[in-house]
Amino acid sequence: MATPDTCYWGYLDREQPAVLDVEPGTTITIEAVTHHSGDAPDLLMDEGVTKIWDGIPESERSPGVHIMTGPINVRGAKPGDTLRVELLSMKPRMPYGSNCAANWGLFHQEFGKERITIYELVDMPSDGSFPTSARPMFGYDFKTLELYDIPGIVTPPDPAAREPFGRQVTVPVRPHLGLMGVAPEGERRSSIPPGVFGGNVDNWRFGPGATVHYPVFAEGAGFYVGDPHFAQGDGEMCGTAIEASLDVTLRLSLADDVSTTSPLLKTDTHWYTHGFGDDLDEAMKMAADQVLRLMVDRGGFTMDEAYSLASVAVDLGVTQVVDGTVGCHAGVALDLIG
Incomplete structure (x- = not known):
């Protein structure tokens, strides 16, 4: 209670x-x-x-x-x-x-x-x-x-x-x-x-x-x-x-099957990484970096491969812009990396 x-x-x-x-x-x-x-x-x-x-x-x-x-x-x-x-x-x-x-x-x-x-x-x-x-x-x-x-x-x-x-x-x-x-x-x-x-x-x-x-x-x-x-x-x-x-x-x-350095969300369809920063550029870059590393670690891709796939299949978004430290997220489909 x-x-x-x-x-x-x-x-x-x-x-x-x-x-x-x-x-x-x-x-x-x-x-x-x-x-x-x-x-x-x-x-x-x-x-x-x-x-x-x-x-x-x-x-x-x-x-x-x-x-x-x-x-x-x-x-x-x-x-x-x-x-x-x-x-x-x-x-x-x-x-x-x-x-x-x-x-x-x-x-x-x-x-x-x-x-x-x-x-x-x-x-x-x-x-x-x-x-x-x-x-x-x-x-x-x-x-x-x-x-x-x-x-x-x-x-x-x-x-x-x-x-x-x-x-x-x-x-x-x-x-x-x-x-x-x-x-x-x-x-x-x-x-x-x-x-x-x-x-x-x-x-x-x-x-x-x-x-x-x-x-x-x-x-x-x-x-x-x-x-x-x-x-x-x-x-x-x-x-x-x-x-x-x-x-x-x-x-x-x-969890002994997941390692993360920032909040990592799993839904029925996607993994979402999160980035934070003083501005949206900083937060977006962190979320993108997190999702590339996730694709390498879980998907078995090289960083070159992950970078290409992310550009055509990962959705970057703004989580919030009102908490002082702003937030962004990056979503990658489970079908792509499991």
């Missing part, structure tokens, strides 16, 4: 005490809570979420913004190993989520304001699983603070400020964890920038059925989850996804 005792807010730290130790191959269900629950507390905050807000004071919510559940240590994991995370299923905690066009979004200067849009899931199945689509309900200009720069700020519901969305549209639901990873090297750091340890990667493909591999930097690995989303597009243009709390069932194990 996500409680003040099993969550920490705004930072990643290899010294954070583990809340659970498990054997490799263990399947667990974890509650991931969105830090944007206060955008519509009447819709996004239940008793359990409220206890986290009440139990973790504002002074302990820094230097980043996200709520992490964990860490979870995997017995026997040591630096140099690869942690395998199989994402088995996800369920919405509540059928609502928030999108914030924020001061860190791509066009904040042009819009000159921040705005919240609340989404709801459409035609929820009776078993509580995800439907296929969500729709925007209403929006309001954020005026609770001059800037949305205090993690967990709660905006009291104001029916007069909530403006119905202009027309009825739906978007595909892509439930996933925006933030997931292992304890990083070095000292405590913000939860916002992603890196080779994972963290705030914000790849919408980190959803049910996916498997993500991480290099291990600390004894036990120190696995955590956070920043749950209902949906996101590549780029995360306005600053956030549909931020919404999820219950996630996953399996943790140690």
Whole structure:
């Protein structure tokens, strides 16, 4: 469960005490809570979420913004190993989520304001699983603070400020964890920038059925989850996804058949490597370098062969442009390298 005792807010730290130790191959269900629950507390905050807000004071919510559940240590994991995370299923905690066009979004200067849009899931199945689509309900200009720069700020519901969305549209639901990873090297750091340890990667493909591999930097690995989303597009243009709390069932194990130096995603159809940098050129080059090495290591190609194949069969993309450290990914089909 996500409680003040099993969550920490705004930072990643290899010294954070583990809340659970498990054997490799263990399947667990974890509650991931969105830090944007206060955008519509009447819709996004239940008793359990409220206890986290009440139990973790504002002074302990820094230097980043996200709520992490964990860490979870995997017995026997040591630096140099690869942690395998199989994402088995996800369920919405509540059928609502928030999108914030924020001061860190791509066009904040042009819009000159921040705005919240609340989404709801459409035609929820009776078993509580995800439907296929969500729709925007209403929006309001954020005026609770001059800037949305205090993690967990709660905006009291104001029916007069909530403006119905202009027309009825739906978007595909892509439930996933925006933030997931292992304890990083070095000292405590913000939860916002992603890196080779994972963290705030914000790849919408980190959803049910996916498997993500991480290099291990600390004894036990120190696995955590956070920043749950209902949906996101590549780029995360306005600053956030549909931020919404999820219950996630996953399996943790140690991979002896995969070695990686950065988050490595496997879906039903593709491998995806990830790159990070101060700008898109740097991030793209890292993702491309990672995929070339993957093609050599797993596909058995020479580097010359991989370079040619990548140019005609690998898709490079922008993961996100709003987390300070930007991210790119490179996808190569399983049919090509196995």
